[in-house]
Amino acid sequence: MSGKYFMVDTTKCTACRGCQVACKQWNKLPAEQTHNWGSFQNPKDLAFDTYRVVRFNEYPAEKNSVAWYFFTDACRHCVAPPCKDEGDQYVKDAIVVDKNGAVIYTEKTKEFGKKFEDVRKACPYDVPRMDEKTGLAAKCHMCYMRVNEGLLPACAKSCPTGALVFGDEAAMKKLANERLAEAKKKFGDKAQILDIDDVRVLYLVVDDKKKYSEYA
Ligand code: SF4
Ligand code: SF4
Incomplete structure (x- = not known):
């Protein structure tokens, strides 16, 4: 196996939505009409013309505060894509x-x-x-037309915090394991990389994965 991977360090994501907007801009996708549905997240979900959405998950925390679990969600570019291999x-x-x-x-x-x-x-x-x-x-x-020209995908190019990184498989897996080791020191054993052998988008999360996305 080789090729390109994303590494997403959710601990570094500030939910600025730069990746979401850059994806729209590069792909010339129209904005959706949104409304207040009780969350800072907008739009509410992925759509035909929204390839990436930053999920804003909000949970009660100590001292009347809230804990945010931000999650920039998009296709994982599965190593053996079940959508392609569904049988037909x-x-x-x-x-x-x-x-x-x-x-x-x-x-x-x-x-x-x-x-x-x-x-x-x-x-x-x-x-x-x-x-x-x-x-x-x-x-x-995966912005394949940019990547084939040696450029970063628009989302990774836009990320200001180092939360969304893109590169060769070996480099991204090395980075994921380094960030995981750091995260374990701070957050304990719930820190994990999701589905590391199955997907080309390596998410580092530091709590129960379902807190980040229903489908994580
Ligand atoms: S996440 Fe995997 S199965 Fe789903 S659309 Fe992407 S490649 Fe296909
Ligand atoms: S992954 Fe980066 S660009 Fe996207 S919302 Fe998080 S900090 Fe912003």
Whole structure:
């Protein structure tokens, strides 16, 4: 195995949403009409035209304060993508994996029709979304066109805190393990890297993973 990986250190994320906005800008995706739904998080979820959303999870903490568990959520670029391998040959052909491991939804996804529901259910992280108007399925594509030119994905380029980092597999796994060792000293054994052998987005979390995302 080789290719490119993200490393996401949730302890360094300030929920500035730079990554979310940079993704919209680079991909020329329109803003969604949002409203106050009782959270600082907006929009509420991933969408056909929102490939990345920063989740704002808020929990009561000591001394009448709150604890924030920020989580920049997008496709994990699975090493063996369940969405691609859900069983249908047309789906297999419509979803491609490039030399860096980016899982890319092509124009062929327009013909998924009812198959799209099986694709979405196959994803352990509930990532893929379909445009009701065109039928096209979409999600993060790892900015493969930037990466092929030696650039960082727009999200990683924008992150001001070092929470969202991108690079070669060995470097990202080394960084993840170094950050994990630091986090364990401070937060104890709940610090962990999620699904390290299965995905190309290595999340460091320091508490129960479900506190970060229902699908973490
Ligand atoms: S996270 Fe979901 S959409 Fe992304 S590659 Fe894995 S199965 Fe596919
Ligand atoms: S740009 Fe970095 S610090 Fe800001 S929300 Fe995204 S991951 Fe967090």
